[in-house]
Amino acid sequence: MTSHAPLLEARALAFHRQEEPVFGPLDFHLDAGELMLIEGDNGSGKTTLMRVLTGLLRAEEGELLWRGEPLTWDRCSGEVVFLGHQLGLKAELSARENLAFTIGLHGHRNQSGIDGALTQVGLTGYEDEPVRKLSAGQKKRVALARLLLIPAALWLLDEPYANLDRAGIELVDALLEAHIAHGGAALVTSHGAVQFHGGEPQRIRLHA
Amino acid sequence: MLDTQRPGLTHACVAVLRRDLTLAWRQRGDMVLPVLYALIVTSLFPFALGPESALLKRIAGGVVLVTVLLAMLLALDAMFRSDIEDGSLEQLMLAPQPLALMLGMKILAHWLATALPLIVVAPMLAGMLHLPAAVMPVLMAALLLATPLLSLLGGILVALTAGTRRSGMLLALMLLPLCVPVVIFAAGALAAAQEGLPWIAPVAWLGAALVLAVVLAPLACAAALRIALDS
Amino acid sequence: MANWIPLWLHKLSSPPVFYRFAGTLRPWAIALALVLGLVALYGGLVLAPPDYQQGDDYRIIFIHVPCAWMGLFIYGVMGVAAFIALVWRIKLAEVVAMASAPIGAAFTFITLVTGSLWGIRMWGTWWTWDARLTSELVLLFLYLGVIALYHSFEDRRQGARTAAFLALIGVVNLPIVHFSVVWWNTLHQGSTIKLLGPSTIAPSMVWPLLTMVVATKLYYVASLCSRVRADLLSLEAGKDWVRQIAENEVRG
Numbered sequence: 233m234t235s236h237a238p239l240l241e242a243r244a245l246a247f248h249r250q251e252e253p254v255f256g257p258l259d260f261h262l263d264a265g266e267l268m269l270i271e272g273d274n275g276s277g278k279t280t281l282m283r284v285l286t287g288l289l290r291a292e293e294g295e296l297l298w299r300g301e302p303l304t305w306d307r308c309s310g311e312v313v314f315l316g317h318q319l320g321l322k323a324e325l326s327a328r329e330n331l332a333f334t335i336g337l338h339g340h341r342n343q344s345g346i347d348g349a350l351t352q353v354g355l356t357g358y359e360d361e362p363v364r365k366l367s368a369g370q371k372k373r374v375a376l377a378r379l380l381l382i383p384a385a386l387w388l389l390d391e392p393y394a395n396l397d398r399a400g401i402e403l404v405d406a407l408l409e410a411h412i413a414h415g416g417a418a419l420v421t422s423h424g425a426v427q428f429h430g431g432e433p434q435r436i437r438l439h440a
Numbered sequence: 441m442l443d444t445q446r447p448g449l450t451h452a453c454v455a456v457l458r459r460d461l462t463l464a465w466r467q468r469g470d471m472v473l474p475v476l477y478a479l480i481v482t483s484l485f486p487f488a489l490g491p492e493s494a495l496l497k498r499i500a501g502g503v504v505l506v507t508v509l510l511a512m513l514l515a516l517d518a519m520f521r522s523d524i525e526d527g528s529l530e531q532l533m534l535a536p537q538p539l540a541l542m543l544g545m546k547i548l549a550h551w552l553a554t555a556l557p558l559i560v561v562a563p564m565l566a567g568m569l570h571l572p573a574a575v576m577p578v579l580m581a582a583l584l585l586a587t588p589l590l591s592l593l594g595g596i597l598v599a600l601t602a603g604t605r606r607s608g609m610l611l612a613l614m615l616l617p618l619c620v621p622v623v624i625f626a627a628g629a630l631a632a633a634q635e636g637l638p639w640i641a642p643v644a645w646l647g648a649a650l651v652l653a654v655v656l657a658p659l660a661c662a663a664a665l666r667i668a669l670d671s
Numbered sequence: 672m673a674n675w676i677p678l679w680l681h682k683l684s685s686p687p688v689f690y691r692f693a694g695t696l697r698p699w700a701i702a703l704a705l706v707l708g709l710v711a712l713y714g715g716l717v718l719a720p721p722d723y724q725q726g727d728d729y730r731i732i733f734i735h736v737p738c739a740w741m742g743l744f745i746y747g748v749m750g751v752a753a754f755i756a757l758v759w760r761i762k763l764a765e766v767v768a769m770a771s772a773p774i775g776a777a778f779t780f781i782t783l784v785t786g787s788l789w790g791i792r793m794w795g796t797w798w799t800w801d802a803r804l805t806s807e808l809v810l811l812f813l814y815l816g817v818i819a820l821y822h823s824f825e826d827r828r829q830g831a832r833t834a835a836f837l838a839l840i841g842v843v844n845l846p847i848v849h850f851s852v853v854w855w856n857t858l859h860q861g862s863t864i865k866l867l868g869p870s871t872i873a874p875s876m877v878w879p880l881l882t883m884v885v886a887t888k889l890y891y892v893a894s895l896c897s898r899v900r901a902d903l904l905s906l907e908a909g910k911d912w913v914r915q916i917a918e919n920e921v922r923g
Contacts (some may be wrong), residue, residue: 250826286534290670310446318527322459324466329459337535337542339446342618383446385861401508501827596840600833604823617809618844621851624801627854661839667757668833 234240236262237300239386240285240418245294247280252319254280255438257294262417262434267408270421272438278421286314286421298349299311310338313384315392319375323364325424327355327374330363331381338382351355368395379407387418389412452537453545460549461479470518474511479484481507482565493570494592500569501579501630504624507565508558508583509590513615515554516594519546520665524602533665543665544658547595555587578633578643582626585646592650592657599664622646683842683893685761686903693896700896704889707882714879724767728792735785737883740779741891742810745775750842753835763830763899766906768838769821770898774891776814782807806849811842827906 238261246256255277268391272278284296287303316317321330330414331346350359355362363371372395379387392404408418447455464471485503489495523529523546532542562578562583571579597614601607625642632639681806683689717732722729752768755761788795798804817834824830908911 250828251907274609285512286530288530288533312534314530316527316530318525320527320531322463322522322528324463326461329462333455333459334531336447336458337452337532337537339536384607398485413639557820564841600837601823603829603833604820607823610816610819610823613812613819617813617816617841617848620809621844621847624851624855658864661834664833664836668829668834670832 234248234270237297239280239299240303240419241297241300243295243297245284245291245296247277247284247289247291249280250297256291258436259435260434262386264415264418265419266325266413268417268419268432269343269435270292270419270438271435272421276438278318278438279302282316282421284420285388286312289331296427302331305353312381313338313379315375315379316390317394321363321371321374324362326360326362327377327418328359329368330374334378335381338384340381342382344381345380346377349380350374352376352380354399369397369400373403376404376407378435379411383414387416387420389420391421393422395434400437401416447535449537449541452535453541456532456545457549460546461552461585461613464549465477469483471553471557474515474554475561478507478512478558478561478565481510482497483522485569489543493563495572496569498634500566500571501575502627503569504562504565504571504579505573505586505626505630505662507580508555508587509619509623511558512555512587512590512594513612515550516591516598516611516615518554519550519595519598520602524669529602529665529669533669539665540658540662541589543595543599543661544654547591547658547661551588551591553582553592559583559587575630575633578629578639581643582629583647585643586622586626589622589646590619590652592661593622593651595661596664600668601659602665602668622649627648681690684761685908686763686907687765690912691911693900697893697896697900698840700889700893704886704893707886707889711879711883711886714882715876717882719876720873725793728789729786731789733879735782735789736880738785738888739782739807740884741774741887742779742782742807744872744888745771745891746810746813746838746841746845749775749838750898753838756835757832757839762806762828762906763903765828766899766902767895768835768859769817769831770902770918771832772814772821772838774783775896776811776818778887778891779807779811783811792866797894800856801848802853805852806845809848810845813838817841898916 241261241419242258243384244257244259247259258281260268269283270278271293282287284291285303322333325333327350328346328418335346348357350356350432355370355373355377358370360435361372376392387408389404389408393401396404398429411418482503485499486496487501503549520529521533533539559580562579566576566579594611594615597611597618598607600614601610604610625645629639629642629646631641682690711733716730719730721727722916727833749771752771756764756768757768783804786807790799791797817838820837821827821830821834824833904916
């Protein structure tokens with residue numbers, strides 16, 4: 233694909249739930265190698281926007297284009313990885329088993345392995361512990377390890393900093409920087425101020 | 441593009457199957473419950489109807505069939521429940537694999553974990569009610585065809601209730617019209633076998649329905665899930 | 672050429688237009704339904720001669736048969752509306768499908784009740800596992816499932832789409848149920864009872880029956896109109912046209 237259409241583009245995108253506006257209309261576009269921060273208070277529609285961007289939810293108004301074509305769930309599947317409030321981890325399985333399942337579905341980047349990814353997110357020694365026994369922050373780190381493994385062009389991270397300590401926050405920033413540096417794109421929501429070291433990201437503010 | 445290794449279909453199917461079966465095995469206490477339930481329900485019949493052998497013999501096939509169906513209904517609710525709660529289902533829907541096939545694998549895993557133990561104890565349940573030994577193979581054939589059919593149909597309905605909170609009674613209400621034909625043909629085969637009549641026709645109907653369901657139900661299940669979670 | 676029909680349908684599918692259309696249609700439909708219903712009842716209960724076998728008992732068919740037809744007819748309407756709702760995502764179709772379900776369930780329920788009342792007189796039992804009765808019972812459960820599923824969602828449009836999918840499954844299921852129940856009935860020959868004898872129906876019995884069929888259809892149209900109007904108002908509560916109606920109501 234050598235088209236010059238941006239990776240993700242929204243035109244007058246708006247979402248209503250039971251005739252109540254949730255967000256929008258929004259216009260933005262995101263290219264490879266770009267980071268976008270979505271800021272807003274609780275209830276401003278950040279999570280809903282994220283779910284619309286994954287294609288799980290359909291926005292009734294506006295357009296959402298993926299590489300210049302209307303985004304549907306099957307067009308972008310596999311190129312998008314979504315990290316939401318629910319981490320998608322099985323509590324009864326270990327971190328290693330959870331990641332093995334992820335790889336089974338999505339495949340993995342070359343030169344990446346489960347052990348390497350778990351080491352990178354600081355979970356050495358917890359590989360075979362059932363996820364149920366891990367702390368909230370450690371669970372988040374398991375989910376972050378998934379980002380390292382899945383070959384995706386776009387990361388959609390919903391509140392990636394929640395539950396993380398200072399080292400964890402730095403880890404997320406480092407992961408994002410590396411992803412952007414390798415030509416990936418990312419959308420990140422947060423309700424607080426975020427400091428990002430790798431250049432100034434685009435910002436969108438949602439209002440309740 | 442990023443250098444990637446995309447897994448093939450078989451690989452993905454195995455991943456889903458392995459995960460769900462591992463989970464079922466880790467929580468094998470839950471697997472025992474439907475079996476226990478079937479055992480209790482079956483043993484209540486002689487108490488309610490009297491231990492008269494001729495009567496029990498006559499109703500044995502139908503009772504085992506309905507008991508297995510009810511026990512499956514008990515476990516049906518859990519098919520996608522935990523996956524919805526912990527977000528795994530969203531991850532599955534975003535994976536670069538055909539959703540219908542992945543859901544088919546989940547239904548298969550659910551069938552293996554809940555229906556197979558029931559089929560294994562079915563001869564014992566039937567024996568408690570004095571089902572003639574000659575009818576036993578027909579019972580097994582009917583169960584082997586009817587239970588996956590119920591799992592597949594149930595899968596669609598569970599997907600439809602995915603966006604609701606509690607759905608136990610609702611599932612029963614929705615499943616009843618769908619399982620009427622299944623019960624009729626399975627019980628029909630048993631009744632025919634017990635009277636020494638040819639029983640191949642109803643079993644063949646069940647088989648044909650199963651083939652259709654194996655192809656169509658996962659597709660319907662995927663469509664239902666997308667509709668039910670679209671909000 | 673004849674593209675005014677799709678154009679007209681397209682216009683009609685907009686909620687405010689349908690709201691006004693249903694508002695004008697409703698009084699006419701209900702008035703006609705009442706008049707025809709009374710005429711049919713008079714024709715059926717007074718004018719028609721008693722049956723030579725069943726005496727006056729057969730007269731319940733003037734309620735029973737039209738209701739049974741309506742139970743199936745409304746399921747058909749619901750299925751078509753559900754299909755349109757799912758494929759083209761038209762809000763009006765969702766509302767029509769969901770508003771039809773309780774009406775259809777009511778007709779099916781009346782069919783079952785009148786059927787068993789008839790059964791007591793004719794067969795001495797209020798219920799028999801006859802193929803038609805059993806199918807009718809399953810139809811009632813299909814309706815109830817659709818209604819229950821619709822109401823178990825907080826978001827009404829999501830509930831409507833999900834229940835519409837269930838209604839479509841029912842459309843596939845219903846013939847299978849009927850076929851299997853008929854097969855089951857022939858298997859258990861002993862309990863089969865002929866519902867209607869081979870007796871030919873006199874013309875004086877036919878016209879009240881057909882009049883009643885038309886009356887029930889019109890009643891359905893009227894009932895559907897008022898239900899859809901109410902649902903549209905609550906679904907579109909935030910829109911301008913609803914606000915305008917509310918303001919006019921207050922002023923008037």
